[in-house]
Amino acid sequence: MTEPLTIAIDGPSGSGKSSVARAVAQRLGVGYLDTGAMYRAVTWWCLERGVDLADTAAVAEAARSLPLEQSTDPSSPAVSVGGTDVTEAIRTSEVSTAVSAVATNREVRPVLQALQRDLMARISDATGGVVAEGRDITTVVAPDARVRILLTASEEARLRRRSTELHGSADAAAVEATRDQVLRRDRQDSTVSQFEDAAEGVVLVDTSDLTLEGSIEAVLDVVAGATGSDES
């Protein structure tokens, strides 16, 4: 039996994890797991039901009982909670501003990490592999993955990308408006996960000077090197 192709990608906000992981999964014909979407879905669910995000036990209970459905098809990622499509709602600035309170809740993390391992196994069974991305996939969720990558980019590049995505511009005002969402979140999230430096055995891919296509190719090259085949 062929070993499933598990690819774990971590990195800071705006490094390009989601865009690159989705494209890589599509090109390799395997499933895709956006673990950040799961932290966002818990956040949305708590805000919707008036759960105080500072009440760690109540938030952990919400994570345990979350009626989550998540598409793992890289060509159509979608998330619904309790039958409501929240694919767009989990990307609002309200959720983006609040999500670190959930991601740094140490009772929530093991709940979602267990769910992520379970989903990764199921996706691999169905498609022969999985590309999972987040902040702790290479170190905690799937430290035995065949390919482990830390995707990074300079602070300037990450702010420029996120600002272009959110405001359609990377001028000084737009970058300033984006700064808090990107950098504060990374500061908070890095208190519970190691995604600023590559852990032992994790390959660092710096995309600061790469185009999106260049970043995808760079990751496919690492996959080909690690699997001894020309997966690209």
Ligand SMILES: Nc1ncnc2c1ncn2[C@@H]1O[C@H](COP(=O)(O)OP(=O)(O)OP(=O)(O)O)[C@@H](O)[C@H]1O
């Ligand atoms: N060279 C590049 N590599 C990857 N993404 C790039 C590149 N250049 C621009 N982008 C763009 O950067 C934006 C941010 O990418 P993406 O959402 O994939 O980042 P992320 O690391 O998943 O961020 P977050 O963790 O905050 O969700 C996207 O609009 C993407 O198209």
Ligand SMILES: Nc1ccn([C@H]2C[C@H](O)[C@@H](COP(=O)(O)O)O2)c(=O)n1
């Ligand atoms: N494995 C993960 C994935 C995500 N997070 C945190 C980091 C962010 O604050 C939030 C949303 O992630 P994004 O969609 O921006 O990638 O969830 C984490 O702690 N661990």
